[in-house]
Amino acid sequence: MSFTIGHSLKLTIFGESHGQLVGGTLDGLPSGIRISMEEINRWMSLRRPSQSFMTSQRKEDDSVEIVSGVEAGYSNGGPITILIRNRDAISSHYDELKYRPRPGHADLTSFYKYGEHRSYSGGGFLSGRLTAPMVAIGSITIGVLETLGLHVISAIDRIGSIVSGNAPEGPMDAYSYLTRIPEREKDAEAQSLIRELLGAGDSIGGSIHTRVKGLPPGLGEPVFDSLESVIAHAMFSIPAVKGVEFGTGFGLASMRGSEANDQFEFNGNSIMSSTNHNGGILGGISSGMDIEFRVVVKPTSSIRIPQKTVDLRTKEQVRISVTGRHDPCIAIRAVPVVQTMTSLVLADVLLGSGFDLSGKQKVKGKE
Amino acid sequence: MSFTIGHSLKLTIFGESHGQLVGGTLDGLPSGIRISMEEINRWMSLRRPSQSFMTSQRKEDDSVEIVSGVEAGYSNGGPITILIRNRDAISSHYDELKYRPRPGHADLTSFYKYGEHRSYSGGGFLSGRLTAPMVAIGSITIGVLETLGLHVISAIDRIGSIVSGNAPEGPMDAYSYLTRIPEREKDAEAQSLIRELLGAGDSIGGSIHTRVKGLPPGLGEPVFDSLESVIAHAMFSIPAVKGVEFGTGFGLASMRGSEANDQFEFNGNSIMSSTNHNGGILGGISSGMDIEFRVVVKPTSSIRIPQKTVDLRTKEQVRISVTGRHDPCIAIRAVPVVQTMTSLVLADVLLGSGFDLSGKQKVKGKE
Amino acid sequence: MSFTIGHSLKLTIFGESHGQLVGGTLDGLPSGIRISMEEINRWMSLRRPSQSFMTSQRKEDDSVEIVSGVEAGYSNGGPITILIRNRDAISSHYDELKYRPRPGHADLTSFYKYGEHRSYSGGGFLSGRLTAPMVAIGSITIGVLETLGLHVISAIDRIGSIVSGNAPEGPMDAYSYLTRIPEREKDAEAQSLIRELLGAGDSIGGSIHTRVKGLPPGLGEPVFDSLESVIAHAMFSIPAVKGVEFGTGFGLASMRGSEANDQFEFNGNSIMSSTNHNGGILGGISSGMDIEFRVVVKPTSSIRIPQKTVDLRTKEQVRISVTGRHDPCIAIRAVPVVQTMTSLVLADVLLGSGFDLSGKQKVKGKE
């Protein structure tokens, strides 16, 4: 179903960009898990608009209210529901847009699917604002995974033609860089580019690299619920994501088997390989190597530069310049969304495989 | 669940590479749909090993037996089960492999997950052989979609460094080319490359381009069951697929919004765009443009060139040369798998959206 | 999953009896459906405590706040979330109960499942209070079904030894009777009984009869998702329900086939039967006769009469007298819960069968 994801651990989200609030419910988390409001707020602050000159100037404090499922700082085993009020929605920006779909946006498809009664202001429920509850609830699972020794680490590895090969060591490392490119010089270059785009009323795409450390081998399912399938399913639910690749990904199309196979070696008692072209997944199941994948985020669709569109009532061809307050590179704010949603998926897989998420039992493989 | 996929239309597969048979069950297909054995066999022959010098020399006639759900050539509304006997399994090839996992294969992860009782001969249920029931049952949905005016067209667009920009017009066009590259010269080049690799005991990766024509606008769900999510979920369940991208995909990372947005124009009464960087999907919902996506298929893992692996019993470092009968470029035989599984996913989405799959009602948008 | 129900139309509930609020999210309702706050409030008032001397004296205005999914009185196609604040929770009543499980209640099993961090005040999320969001959201589907010509009609047919054979004609008819027994004399008798039980600090069981008029024939699924299966699944999720029977139900154990078979006759163009021992369902599929079923609701567990229980800390045998404010016959307030949850299930079945819930297309069978 479209607003629920997960098998043993289910997330349901709700709300609209310009409605009263957005929120989410997490069902299936065992009781007795420490829920830290500071942690949730920390992750929310990493996704929040208006962090710097290069994110949307919409002012949302994004304060998270937990209204069920948590008592005295611990999960009680029931559904955890969080609410995040919308405070700075300016719907007037959208009056013009009701019948003039923004290119690259869901306005047109929303009209096809939902008709006259669609939610259009601010994109309604088809808005990046719905990633706020993803991050709030996903951040709970980040804490759970860290207790079990798993770390999900994401960073931008490309904006436009600026590419970085640096991969950070810790989950928070990328956030020391305004553009989330964890390399001082490239970060500066990307900042300049974005400043230029802001002036031009244009936007830029980017890609995000993610590494998961500490996932036990033997996790995930073969075939239809392969780790790749369930991770990609979640990634493609993040607005603007248009590609997902694991390990060497599309690069494998031009490789030979003798290069692409990750050869096995003992490393003490563990079986490792010196390459990781498969991104830590073989046959849909974790191999004990780090999980590695990349997602591409398209350039923000809402740009000031005038573009062709149609008027759905008058059937005229018109031009549109999208004002409002938009990020010039939405990939940057997608980083914590990728991280938290990846954590949610992995927590679901672990729970479904019989792992004790409260961390009382030690994480171990099935061997 | 790992061996079942789908929501309103569910496919369950079963069997092992070297067991008695492989098979599948399709649940949810309405009654009264014409089931053509010729069509099923046609698709099976496109996936079958031993079609040419460049596919595995395992001899499987892959004859499909329908054992339930079809009477007098029509679906009866009950579950459709098909069986495909394994005839040419040579398990002796696998004796050496029981404790020596092949690099790039699921042997090691299967050992981690399933332990001593795992199915290892021929890869067990973690084998490309399980794509046979995917194709057999998926091909039924190809017929259904064609009745509704939808066409799923796939072809190889890259093998190694050989790249083709040609996209075929019809669903069967690629099959006139041995390598499924629909361009005479490139096809010949790729054939030479594969011949060379066969000699060298090596393999090569490739990528597959798919275009869906005729999908009505307004289909698919926002957020967690976006069209991208459900298509990617299915694609990553195909063995060896390591990446999926829609429209311009990873290329969007280096584009500006002013380039990447597909601008809307009237084309008669329809709203179209002259570009399709979004691959026909906006906000997870079909826009009326063709759906376009690419998947990357890694090089066949089983190669004759000796590679490092470990012995799980003796804990020794060893070298392995995988004999057996393997495709030098498994992407080629993945083409019909991609086509049929894409059809299955779209048939599920259409059925869940209230479309009459028997084609008695005309396909129409929700507008 | 435990807090989500439904296939094409999904309800997720959350909240605790003595937390801030209870609420629910409905996912899958098409856009353009009129949502009437008056209707929701009307149904909420039928479930509300403190309606008369014979329901709990807890004062809850149960005002429903719709926070997403509805704009200008119509569904927008996104998830509909409602919140209901708890205003009159008196947690002090529960201090004594933390380690002294109330007989007949979920206190003990909640302790087994959730341990020290369980939610125990007021029963936490294992409380009849969670039926408030069931009714609020289910009432939306009542309206939808009525537009399609379907009516779900429930009434009490037994309280203690007081039995009524009357079945009301309309969905609201039972509510003219304080005990929901739609027969003046029996209603009066039952009121006396309840008054007596209130004095004695005891409670009484009851059963609810439900009839669904207007369901098209041919709906529902065979075998695992039979109409009986999906209705019973929902009914057994209502606290205190311990039995569900369709048509003549347990009475069929002592009948012969020649009596129990509902013989078919033409009634104009329709095929009807003069009896309805099968409750309108054959092979899991609707037959065109009214759907009829009964559920039994056990006596309220919380009674003032002292009963044996254990102290979970001290391991002592103790006696407990449950004070707090409890209904002497909880079956009475379960009537609207049964009605609204039945509607929800049927709306899900209709939607999954391709019916247009907006009522723009006329409801018709598949024939």
Added chain:
Amino acid sequence: MSFTIGHSLKLTIFGESHGQLVGGTLDGLPSGIRISMEEINRWMSLRRPSQSFMTSQRKEDDSVEIVSGVEAGYSNGGPITILIRNRDAISSHYDELKYRPRPGHADLTSFYKYGEHRSYSGGGFLSGRLTAPMVAIGSITIGVLETLGLHVISAIDRIGSIVSGNAPEGPMDAYSYLTRIPEREKDAEAQSLIRELLGAGDSIGGSIHTRVKGLPPGLGEPVFDSLESVIAHAMFSIPAVKGVEFGTGFGLASMRGSEANDQFEFNGNSIMSSTNHNGGILGGISSGMDIEFRVVVKPTSSIRIPQKTVDLRTKEQVRISVTGRHDPCIAIRAVPVVQTMTSLVLADVLLGSGFDLSGKQKVKGKE
């Protein structure tokens, strides 16, 4: 979906009464579980027709072929598929019935739902024959549960007006009695009744009592996936079942809370109660008492006594006498179906709760 049931452990069934075969696939069973063909055959023999004068004279050896998922007597972790050939189908019995729906049967509703292309011979996929794969696969889970110390014990407790209060001690005990009433005298009485009905061409209903011993406390989910909900869901998928009640069930309607509450007492370290009106389930979760429930099975619909029906083509009112070979009291053959399906549901719940079904870890509560 209609032919798949389960969450962590999924059963899919297929086939038709008069097709080539019936079968099923079990997905989710861990590897390393001993699969005993003798056990499966033993259970199949208890369900088989033609066991005595009082079951259908259709001759089916019901030999079960396992075609995937089992190697050398152990589960390999992949889907287990079983096939059961139909050998003694006599379709000619059904020619007359194609347009003359048998009263009490699914013939009419099947026509409504599936139309001209429905499967009608022998009831098609809406036949008791589909319970053969339920028993075959369910019997695997019986073995699994017994390893964990759980026993599911069923017996007939009523046929017509013959009622027995005896409940057997062991899972196989009822099968020493031809009518599965575990009381010598009542069994004899019931045999006489059935002999009489055979002569008269009539049939009789019955009910089945089930007790589950050894289920750990704290299992099951609150609200929508209560133990009652998931057990009832499965029971109502068994053809002819029309009611399910837990503990004292419908009897609770006439009880007072002071009688109906099962009061808690220590019994050594365990908390028990001297009554079990709640059938071992409180708040949807197991309490540590035996699970107890009853299902009612309506009289076999197919009877020789002529009954009114309609001709769907000619629109005439006609009379029908159902010949064929039918059980006079189908409740008797439903006993092993109830037992095996109950086991399947409980194995699913245990697996989803993190229990190790291979029995290597000892079963224990979550406390």
